[in-house]
Amino acid sequence: MLELALNARRGSFHLEVECRLTSDWTVIFGHSGAGKSTLLRLLAGLDRNARGETAQGRVTLDGSILTDTARGVWSRPGRRRTSLVAQQPSLFPHLSVEANVAYGLAGLDRVIRANRVAEMLELVDATDLVSRRPQDLSGGQAQRVAMARALAPGPSLLLLDEPFSALDGTASDALVDRLQVWLRANGVQTVLATHDATDAFSTGAEVALLREGRLVAVGPAAEVLLDERERIAHRLMTP
Amino acid sequence: MDWQALALTLRLATATTAILLAIAVPLAALLVLGRGRWLAAVEALAALPLVLPPTVLGFFLLVLLGPRTAIGRGITGLLGHPLAFSFSGLVVGSVIYSLPFAVQPLVAGFAAVESSLVDAARLLGASSSRVVFSLLVPLARRSLVAAAVLSFLHTVGEFGVVLMLGGDIPGATRTLSIVLYNQVENFDYAAANRTAAILLGLSVVALAAIYLTGQIRGGRRA
Numbered sequence: 001m002l003e004l005a006l007n008a009r010r011g012s013f014h015l016e017v018e019c020r021l022t023s024d025w026t027v028i029f030g031h032s033g034a035g036k037s038t039l040l041r042l043l044a045g046l047d048r049n050a051r052g053e054t055a056q057g058r059v060t061l062d063g064s065i066l067t068d069t070a071r072g073v074w075s076r077p078g079r080r081r082t083s084l085v086a087q088q089p090s091l092f093p094h095l096s097v098e099a100n101v102a103y104g105l106a107g108l109d110r111v112i113r114a115n116r117v118a119e120m121l122e123l124v125d126a127t128d129l130v131s132r133r134p135q136d137l138s139g140g141q142a143q144r145v146a147m148a149r150a151l152a153p154g155p156s157l158l159l160l161d162e163p164f165s166a167l168d169g170t171a172s173d174a175l176v177d178r179l180q181v182w183l184r185a186n187g188v189q190t191v192l193a194t195h196d197a198t199d200a201f202s203t204g205a206e207v208a209l210l211r212e213g214r215l216v217a218v219g220p221a222a223e224v225l226l227d228e229r230e231r232i233a234h235r236l237m238t239p
Numbered sequence: 240m241d242w243q244a245l246a247l248t249l250r251l252a253t254a255t256t257a258i259l260l261a262i263a264v265p266l267a268a269l270l271v272l273g274r275g276r277w278l279a280a281v282e283a284l285a286a287l288p289l290v291l292p293p294t295v296l297g298f299f300l301l302v303l304l305g306p307r308t309a310i311g312r313g314i315t316g317l318l319g320h321p322l323a324f325s326f327s328g329l330v331v332g333s334v335i336y337s338l339p340f341a342v343q344p345l346v347a348g349f350a351a352v353e354s355s356l357v358d359a360a361r362l363l364g365a366s367s368s369r370v371v372f373s374l375l376v377p378l379a380r381r382s383l384v385a386a387a388v389l390s391f392l393h394t395v396g397e398f399g400v401v402l403m404l405g406g407d408i409p410g411a412t413r414t415l416s417i418v419l420y421n422q423v424e425n426f427d428y429a430a431a432n433r434t435a436a437i438l439l440g441l442s443v444v445a446l447a448a449i450y451l452t453g454q455i456r457g458g459r460r461a
Binding site: 044046048076077078079082083084086088090091092093094103104106149150153 | 274353355356358359360361362363364365369373374377378
């Protein structure tokens with residue numbers, strides 16, 4: 001279970017979010033500029049206070065405190081059992097696909113590491129890419145590898161920031177279906193940020209609606225995204 | 240040809256470059272990855288030798304490392320000899336004098352690495368040193384070569400700091416630049432030409448190495 005109460009400023013943008021996410025697959029839905037990426041980065045522990053920026057609040061995952069600024073707690077990324085996959089795969093360009101996926105497995109026995117890499121690449125259907133370099137991959141292949149890399153260390157929380165944008169619809173659906181089964185089986189809570197309402201409807205997830213930095217509703221997609229459903233239906237029916 | 244001076248110069252430049260890279264890589268990484276206003280002061284301090292006249296820097300070091308200061312006396316007690324007018328003293332002076340020539344290319348190279356890659360590494364549990372050595376250094380290889388070559392060349396051509404801090408002791412502090420100065424002072428232009436040609440040759444070869452590295456890497460971003 002993910003509990004968060006965050007208050008952050010990024011220049012003129014103000015994010016204020018407080019909620020408890022209990023579903024194993026939650027969609028944060030919001031249009032561009034709503035604060036989805038900012039929220040995910042704060043959850044991942046990537047953004048701390050800097051000039052012109054402030055972030056305060058508390059984040060707990062399954063009872064463990066990840067962030068509690070009032071008590072001066074801010075766990076480093078990598079110590080939060082949290083992975084983030086963004087729209088840009090950000091694969092390490094000087095490393096092979098295999099080395100990219102193995103990057104977060106430092107310290108493990110070589111055989112265990114190799115097995116884990118193989119398992120993750122199989123999960124995202126990228127086994128044949130193992131020795132390729134990131135620059136030799138298509139956008140969709142790179143996103144699959146980024147997903148395998150993020151899952152390899154065995155996170156408890158997976159944050160997805162529109163990571164399926166480079167995959168075509170069928171491939172994306174198949175990957176999401178396979179991922180959902182694997183994530184549920186491995187007890188990984190997932191938060192997917194998207195501006196595409198079909199992602200929210202198709203995954204049947206709990207939806208948190210983010211608007212201009214505020215969380216305005218949390219619940220089933222059919223309820224929270226009623227307006228969006230009508231807008232999509234209107235668009236489909238309009239010649 | 241003063242082979243002893245050439246060997247000493249190359250030894251000085253090699254030692255200085257090795258020490259500088261060991262200092263400059265973590266320092267540049269700190270300046271790029273770190274946060275806090277105090278970093279601006281560190282950056283300014285690291286760039287100070289760029290604007291400080293070499294003779295002034297040499298004079299300060301001469302005083303600092305001499306027997307009149309506690310630091311100088313401490314070092315003399317530790318090493319058994321004063322740093323001033325010794326090869327070790329020249330290395331210390333050269334490291335300080337050439338520091339910006341090692342730090343600045345590395346800062347530029349590290350800053351050019353996409354921050355999303357650094358974020359990805361951190362999310363995967365990489366420590367700061369792993370981020371530097373598994374990510375920044377390999378992706379900024381060309382900047383590392385540039386930093387090494389510039390540090391080496393700057394040390395080879397150093398004059399003011401060397402003369403102030405080391406004087407002109409054959410085999411200990413007499414570098415090629417000092418030899419060239421002596422040859423000109425003695426109106427021995429033929430020998431001065433040869434010495435200058437060697438210094439020029441070293442510069443051309445080293446600079447060619449930088450550009451060749453860039454070409455081999457297919458002009459990829461440092």
